[in-house]
Amino acid sequence: MLSLHQLTCFLATYEHRSLTRAAEELGYAQPSVSEQIRNLEKSLGVPLFRRVGRGVIPTTAADTFRPHAEKVLAASDEAQRAVASIKSLETGTIRFGMFGVARLYGGAGLVADVLERHPGVRVELVGQHSREVQENLRRGRLEVAMIAVAGIESEGMSITPIARDELVYISADPSRLTSPVTAKQLSEARLVMPETTWRDSDSARIVLRRMLHEAGYNPTTRIEVEDIETAVELVGRGLADTVTNKGAALQLLPRLAPNAGWVSLRPRLYDTMAIVHRTGATLSPAAQLMIELATQRIQAILEPV
Amino acid sequence: MLSLHQLTCFLATYEHRSLTRAAEELGYAQPSVSEQIRNLEKSLGVPLFRRVGRGVIPTTAADTFRPHAEKVLAASDEAQRAVASIKSLETGTIRFGMFGVARLYGGAGLVADVLERHPGVRVELVGQHSREVQENLRRGRLEVAMIAVAGIESEGMSITPIARDELVYISADPSRLTSPVTAKQLSEARLVMPETTWRDSDSARIVLRRMLHEAGYNPTTRIEVEDIETAVELVGRGLADTVTNKGAALQLLPRLAPNAGWVSLRPRLYDTMAIVHRTGATLSPAAQLMIELATQRIQAILEPV
DNA sequence: TTCAATCCCTAGGCAATACCTATGAATGTG
C-alpha cells in the first residue's frame, strides 16, 4: 500500500541522491528511510535507486515517478490547506439555523457581519420556522441555530436564552390601542395570524393560546396567512388586527402599515429567543462565530435575558 | 500525519453517510474505519462528520475536503499507473504489430534498437500480415501496430500515415523495364503475386486492382505464392514478373534476383505505411517507444508522408 | 410506550509497522 510518507522519503532521497542525507533532512535515522524506500519499491514492483558505493542513483523509473510523487504531495498539502482555511473561516460555508421572524431582526445584517470579517466565506441561513430548524438540529443537519422557544423543552438540546421579545397587539384602529389588550378583548378581536403551516408549534402562538386558555377563552383567528409581512399588510388595510413580536412590529409597521400602531398585552407576553444546539456537541469555530454575532444583533434590538 | 488510507476511508464514509457501510465496502470492521476518521479529524483539527443517531452527516469542512481528497487519490493512482507502464519497459514484454513486408524494412533492426535501450525487456513482433494485425488491434490483443493501409478505413482506429512505399514492376527482362508500365501492359503480363492467403485484403493488391479496373482491365495472375521472397526468386529465374513494394524490391533483388530490375508503374501507385491504434487509447511508454523507433527506421528507407 | 434493529463508540488484545541503535559489508579515497 502506497503511503504519503514513502513519497516524502522518496523525494528527499531523490534530491539528495543519498539515504543518509535524506534521513538527516527528514529527521530520521538512515535505516528508517532505507526501509521506506524498500517498501515503496516493493509496492511499486520497480527498483527506484541503484545502490552504488557512494550514495544512490535514481533509475529511469524514479525519474518517471518523481513528478507524480510531487503532484500527490502537492495535492495533499492543498487539501490540508483548504481545510485549514475553513477552520480559520477564510472560505467554506457557514450554515446557521434561524427561524422566520429572527431573520427580520438580523438576517441581512448578520450575513453582512460575517462577510465583513471573513470575506471568502459562504453563508447559509437555513429554516423557515423555528420548529423546522429544531427538527434539523435534532437530526444533525444543523449544528447550531437561533430559534424562538415557548419553554425549555427538547431534551438532548442545549438551549441558551439570549433575549426576550414582547408580543404586541397591532391594529390600524387607534381606539383599540389606547390601553393594553386583555385576553377578553383578544378573543373578541378579528385577527389575522401568520405561520399557518406551523400554527400548532409556533412559539408565539403557544404563548398566546396559553394565555387565552388561562383566561377561559378559545383562540379564534379570522384569517390565516403564511408570512408575517402579509399579516401586517392586512392590518394596515384595516381588515384585521394581529399579534406578533414587538421587534418585528417595529420593523414592519413603518413600511407595510404606516397608519397602524401597537400596544402591549395584559398581562405582557414574551417570546424567548435562544441559541440551541445538541447537548455535548463541540461547536465549530463557524458555529461559535455565528452565535456571537447573532447574539449581539438580537440583544441590540431586543431585551437581553 | 495525513495518510492515503485515511482519505480512502473518508471518501467511502462521505459517500455512504455511514461508517458501517464504508467499512463493508472497504472490507474492514467498523471500528477500524471509525478510528481512521477520528485520526484524520485529529490531524486536520476539524470535525468532518457529525455523529447522529442513524449514520453520520458530513460537515461543511468535509464538503470542502472531499474534492481535494479525491484529487490526492487520483494523483496517487496516476503515479502508480505511470510506474506500472515504466515497469513494462524494464521487465515486461513489448508487443508490436507489424505486417509481413514491414519486417523487411526494419524488423531485426527494430528489435536490436529496443534491446539496446532496455536490456531486460522481451520483444515480440506480432503478425504475418497487416490484416491479421488489424484484427488483433481491434480485439485489444495489440496496443499499437504498423501496417500498410489502402485507405483510411476502420472506424474506432486511429491511423497515422508515416511513409509511402511505391509499388514497382519487377522483371528479369530488361526490355520490359525501359519505361513505366501501364495498366494495359500489366494486364498482359505474366505475374506472380505473393500473399495468396490475404489476396483480397492485401493493400498492395487492392491498390493494384483499383488501377486496373479504372483502365478497364481485370487483374489476372499466373502464379500465386505465399511469401514475397519466393515471388522475387521466381522473377529472378525469369518465370514471371511481379509487382511489389519498392522498399522490398530494393532489399530483395540483389540477394534473390540479381539479374532482375524494376520500373515504376504509370500512373505511379503507392502503398501507405501507417501507425494504427485504438482511438482514444492512452499509449504506454512501450508503445510510444516502438512507434518512435519504427517510424525512424521506416522513414530512413521510404519517403516520409 | 415499548421493543427490536441499527449504528456509533469504547475497551482490550494481537499483529504489523515505524523507528531506533549497533554493526557489518561494499565502495571509493588518501
Place this chain on the structure above:
DNA sequence: CACATTCATAGGTATTGCCTAGGGATTGAA
C-alpha cells in the same frame, strides 16, 4: 593498504492498524 563514507542488516521498543465484544443512543414499528 588503511580510512572514510554509505547502505544494509539485526534486534528491540513503541506506535499504529485491525479485530472482536459489548455498551449507549436513535429510529421506526408494534
